[in-house]
Amino acid sequence: MSSARAPEPAPGPPTSPFSSGHAPLGDGAPGRPAPPRGTRRVLRVLTWLLLACLGLAAVLGVAVAAAWVWFHPAMTVAEGIAYGERRGAPLLLDVVRPARPNRLGVIYFTSGGWKSGGPGDFNRLALAPLLRRGYTIFPVYHVSQPEATVMEIVDDMHRAVRFVRSHAAEYGIDPDRIGVTGGSAGGHLALMIATRGGPGDPGAADPVDRASSAVQAVAIFYPVTDMRDLGTSTENPGDGGPPRSFRAALDQEPVDMERWQVTGRELSPIAFLSDAAPPTLIHHGDADTLVPLEQSQRYAARARETGATVDVVVHRGGAHGWPTMILDVVDFGRWFDRHLRAGR
Numbered sequence: 001m002s003s004a005r006a007p008e009p010a011p012g013p014p015t016s017p018f019s020s021g022h023a024p025l026g027d028g029a030p031g032r033p034a035p036p037r038g039t040r041r042v043l044r045v046l047t048w049l050l051l052a053c054l055g056l057a058a059v060l061g062v063a064v065a066a067a068w069v070w071f072h073p074a075m076t077v078a079e080g081i082a083y084g085e086r087r088g089a090p091l092l093l094d095v096v097r098p099a100r101p102n103r104l105g106v107i108y109f110t111s112g113g114w115k116s117g118g119p120g121d122f123n124r125l126a127l128a129p130l131l132r133r134g135y136t137i138f139p140v141y142h143v144s145q146p147e148a149t150v151m152e153i154v155d156d157m158h159r160a161v162r163f164v165r166s167h168a169a170e171y172g173i174d175p176d177r178i179g180v181t182g183g184s185a186g187g188h189l190a191l192m193i194a195t196r197g198g199p200g201d202p203g204a205a206d207p208v209d210r211a212s213s214a215v216q217a218v219a220i221f222y223p224v225t226d227m228r229d230l231g232t233s234t235e236n237p238g239d240g241g242p243p244r245s246f247r248a249a250l251d252q253e254p255v256d257m258e259r260w261q262v263t264g265r266e267l268s269p270i271a272f273l274s275d276a277a278p279p280t281l282i283h284h285g286d287a288d289t290l291v292p293l294e295q296s297q298r299y300a301a302r303a304r305e306t307g308a309t310v311d312v313v314v315h316r317g318g319a320h321g322w323p324t325m326i327l328d329v330v331d332f333g334r335w336f337d338r339h340l341r342a343g344r
Contacts, residue, residue, distance in 0.1 A: 072124075073131045074099040080119035083163035083208075084156060086143045091156055092119050093140045093163070095171055096127060102134030104340045105173035107164055107215070109182035109189045114153055114249055115144035129330040133337060136173050138164050145249030150267060154196075157189045158213040162200055166211040177340045179217040181332060184291060184320065187223030187282070191269035191299075194218045194277050217339040218280040219332035222291045222320060225299040226271075227264040232292045270299050275307035281335040282310065283328050285318020 076097045084091040108127070110116055122139035130137060140160045142153050161178070168175035180190045197214040204210050227243075227250075230236035235243035242252045242260055250267070252260055265271050280303075284296040296312045303310035313331070315322055 073128055075124075075131055077120070083140075084159045086148055086152060086156055089143050091142060091159065093138050093160060094119055094122065096122075096131065096137040096139065097172075098131040098134050098136065100134050101136055101172055102341070103172060103174050104134070104177050104179070104336070105136045105138060105164060105168070105171065106130055106179040106181055106336060107138045107140055107161060109157060109180065109186035110139050110141055111153070111182060111185040111189055113145075114150050114185045114246070116141045126326050126329055129326075129333045130336070133333045135179075135333070135336065136171055138171075145246070149251050150246070150249050151251070151263070154189060154192050154267070157193055158197065159208070161193055161197060161213040161215060162208050162211040165213075166208045175211075176216070178215050179219065179336045179340055180215045181219050182223075183221030183325075184223070187220035188225070188267075188269070190215075190218050190220045191223050191225060191280070192267070194280060195269045195272040195274070214278075216278050217336055218278055219335045220280070220282055221325065221328075222284045222288055223269075223282065223295065223299075224291055225269050225295045227268045228261070229298075230292075231294045232289070233295075234289050270302050273299065273302050273306055273308055277303070277306075277308040277310075279309040279335070279339045280311070281313070281332065283313045283315060283325075283331070285315040285320070285322055287317050287319045290320045 078095040078097075080092045081095060082090045083093050108122065110122055118141055121141070127137050138160075140157065142148065142156045145153065148156070161180070164171070164173075165175045165178065180193055182190045193213060193215055197212070199212050199214075200208075200210040202210055224230075228240065230243060233243070235245060237244055239257075241255050241257060242250045242264065247253045247255060250260075250263060252263070282296045282299070284291075284293050286293045293314065300310045300312045302308075313328075
């Protein structure tokens, strides 16, 4: 008599020693419940945000690296070349040559408050936009006030321009295509050269003094243009006298108002502006309380009357200097390109 056997169960999915023996649940990992659909959506968004941040960081890293390279162009520097002497001290300048010279030169008056450093004391980053364009740069230093008066410093800047021009062949530049730049006191000195520069003394024993001190283009920051009318400057004494902090530098200690009327005019570029002045670009902030914007605006207005070319770029909120000035030197480069290259 035979007995009935129970049916064998249908074969299930293969198992392994590393599995729990449970069948997968939903679309999650074996033995693990799938996260809710909303959670998966959030995870996807977070993943894409993370990838986007990583990509942005990579792009920024490349941009910073590229900017660093651009603002550190190849250059050769010859420091401490004597161009004259003042009160027993040598007057010195540097020669900064780019990798690919364009045979044009720009003289850089490093003065601030009519005080100056020494050889090698120039902002290499600020010169990068000009060096990239091929300009040979000449940072010029002078005896600082009050050891030298502003009048003497102006004379020494004429000497510096004459020296560079008389050595143009040695430095590989065109003696008839020279620009000048600077800021504040350096800008004032640049305008003094722009309006008073001219032929040398043909009978001078020193060949440097026979050369011209004229320049062919100017690009500067916030210059003093009128010593006799300081306007809203914090340096204005309110009586038409010399600026408060620079009386010794102007040989006005004590103040001699009669003599100041002569000296003040002699040191005011606006008094000598004519259609013979080189094309001039000025960048000036409208929040500058030391050298107010009106100094440049009045100079530009006088230029329109005389037929001179003066462009003023106003920086909203800019004081006596602003963080992005280095980028404005790119504009200086374009200005020199237009007025120095064009005349070659």
